[in-house]
Amino acid sequence: MTFKEILPCLQLRPYIKGFYFYESDSALSFDDIVFPSGNMEVIFNLGEGSWLTKKDGVFHTTPAIELWGQITKPLAIKSNGKNIMLGIRFYPYSAAYFFKENVAEFNNDISDAADLFGPSIQTLHIRLLETTDLHNRIILVEEYLLNRLSITDKKHNKIKLIGEIADSLKNDCTNEKIVSISLRNNISTRYLNQLFSQYTGLAPKLFCKINRFQYSLNLLNANTQKLTGVAYDAGYFDQSHFIREFKLFTGITPTSFATQTLPINQILATN
Numbered sequence: 001m002t003f004k005e006i007l008p009c010l011q012l013r014p015y016i017k018g019f020y021f022y023e024s025d026s027a028l029s030f031d032d033i034v035f036p037s038g039n040m041e042v043i044f045n046l047g048e049g050s051w052l053t054k055k056d057g058v059f060h061t062t063p064a065i066e067l068w069g070q071i072t073k074p075l076a077i078k079s080n081g082k083n084i085m086l087g088i089r090f091y092p093y094s095a096a097y098f099f100k101e102n103v104a105e106f107n108n109d110i111s112d113a114a115d116l117f118g119p120s121i122q123t124l125h126i127r128l129l130e131t132t133d134l135h136n137r138i139i140l141v142e143e144y145l146l147n148r149l150s151i152t153d154k155k156h157n158k159i160k161l162i163g164e165i166a167d168s169l170k171n172d173c174t175n176e177k178i179v180s181i182s183l184r185n186n187i188s189t190r191y192l193n194q195l196f197s198q199y200t201g202l203a204p205k206l207f208c209k210i211n212r213f214q215y216s217l218n219l220l221n222a223n224t225q226k227l228t229g230v231a232y233d234a235g236y237f238d239q240s241h242f243i244r245e246f247k248l249f250t251g252i253t254p255t256s257f258a259t260q261t262l263p264i265n266q267i268l269a270t271n
Contacts, residue, residue, distance in 0.1 A: 001022070001023070001024055001025050002021070002022065002023040002025070003020065003021070003022050003023075004020065004021045004134070005018055005019070005020050006018065006019040006020065006021070006134075006138055007019075008142060008145075009142050011146060012142060012145055012146065014094075015090070015091070015094045015097050015098075015145070015149065016088060016089070016090060016091075016094065016145065017039060017089045017090060017091050017094070018089050019086065019087065019088055019089070019138055019141065020085075020086075020087045020089065021084075021085070021086055021087075021134055021137075022083070022084070022085040022087070023047070023082075023083070023084045023085075024047070024049070024079065024082050024083045024084075026082070027049065027081050027082045029078065029079060029080045029081070030078070030079050031076065031077070031078050031079075032076075032077050032078075032079070033074045033075065033076055033077070033250065033251060033252075034071060034074070034075045034077055035071070035074060035075075035213075035217070035249055035250050036070070036071045036072050036073070036210045036213065036214075036249050037071065037210070037214060038070070038092050038202070038207060038210040038211055038214060039070075039089050039090055039091065039092055040067070040068055040069060040070060040090045040095040040103065040106070040201065041066075041067075041068040041087050041088060041089050041090065042065065042066065042067055042068070042087070042088040042113050043065070043066040043068065043085050043086070043087045043088075044064075044065055044085065044086045044087075044124075044125055044128055044141075045062070045064050045065070045066070045083065045084070045085055046084040046085065046086060046128060046129055047081070047082050047083045047084030047085070048081055048082055049079065049080055049081025049082045049083040049084075050062070050080045050081060050083070051066075051077060051078070051079060051080075051083065052077065052078040052080065053075060053076070053077050053078075053110050054075065054076035054077070055109070059076075059078055062110050063110075063111075063112035063113070063114070064114075064125060065112065065113040065114055065117075065121055065122070065125050066110050066111075066112075066113060067106060067110065067111040067112070067113040067116055068106075068110055069103070069105075069106025069107045069108060069109045069110070069111065069201060070103070070104075070106070070107045070108070070200070070201035070202055071107075071108060072107060072108055072202070072206065072210070072249075073108065073248070073249065074249065074250050074251040075108070086128060086137055086141070088141065088145070091163065091166075092166050092200045092202070092207060093159055093162045093163045093166050093199050093200045094159070094163065096155070096159050096162075096198075096199040096200075097148075097149060097156065097159055098117075098145065098148045098149070098151070099116055099117065099148075099151070100151070101116065102198050103198060103199055103200060103201040104197050104198060104201045104202075106201065107201050117148075120144070121144070124140060124141070124144050127140055128140060128141070158195065158199065159199055161185065161195075162195055162196055162199040162200060165181055165185075165192070165196065165204075166196075166200065166207065168181060169181070169204055169207065169208055170208070170211055171208075171211075171235070172208075173204055173205050173207070173208030178192065178193075178204060192204070209245065209249075210249070212234055212235050212236070212245075213234075213245060213246065213249050215234045215235075216230055216231075216234035216236075216242065216246065216254075217257075219233060219234060220254060220257060220258060223258070227239055227242065227243075227254055227255070230242065230254070242254070
């Protein structure tokens with residue numbers, strides 16, 4: 001398996017968390033589960049294989065250009081054949097810079113990005129298939145994203161505000177903190193929740209839960225602490241609280257995660 005993470009150009013760094021490239025080294029099929037990450041993504045499939053995701057108990061083949069909404073519960077996936085992916089990972093709030101729709105509409109779904117972005121992204125996909133050099137592929141994607149930014153000029157200030165709120169809520173999502181942020185920005189808590197959901201796809205408290213869960217994943221992957229230590233360091237009340245919330249987002253216990261996790265899971269789910 002080949003996996004590379006690439007930083008965007010300086011102009012895009014306020015909007016794009018990063019790019020990644022994945023290529024499987026085998027055509028063997030496998031099953032896995034993707035966990036909530038707090039980020040939306042666009043994925044260009046550039047290989048001969050295919051991906052399937054489970055919805056309402058049935059597996060469906062994903063489109064050639066995938067738009068991943070916010071995933072708030074474990075999502076079963078299948079890989080068939082040899083897959084190559086080029087992914088764009090947004091910040092929790094920054095996907096809203098690139099299209100006009102309410103971000104929350106895409107929660108827990110993998111949509112066809114061409115339905116949202118139109119023929120221009122299909123043209124980009126064709127150009128990416130024609131180009132094998134990763135550096136040149138990244139340049140093509142960056143040019144496309146820079147052009148898309150101008151579409152949402154009118155709401156940039158609101159999205160920037162949500163980004164600032166997300167940063168301030170990252171480690172503290174108490175009611176007192178939400179009220180304090182509302183007062184500071186001269187908006188009601190109800191309107192803050194509405195804006196946050198519109199531009200991130202998540203309610204503030206769910207955003208904080210996913211962020212805490214992701215931090216616990218990093219601690220588990222480091223494999224330097226017992227579960228009790230991970231629970232307290234990640235901000236859970238106790239080990240029981242940690243296990244309960246971990247199962248909510250993964251469908252498995254932390255102990256099972258340590259023995260079952262696959263590389264693709266970390267690629268798609270980890271911050």
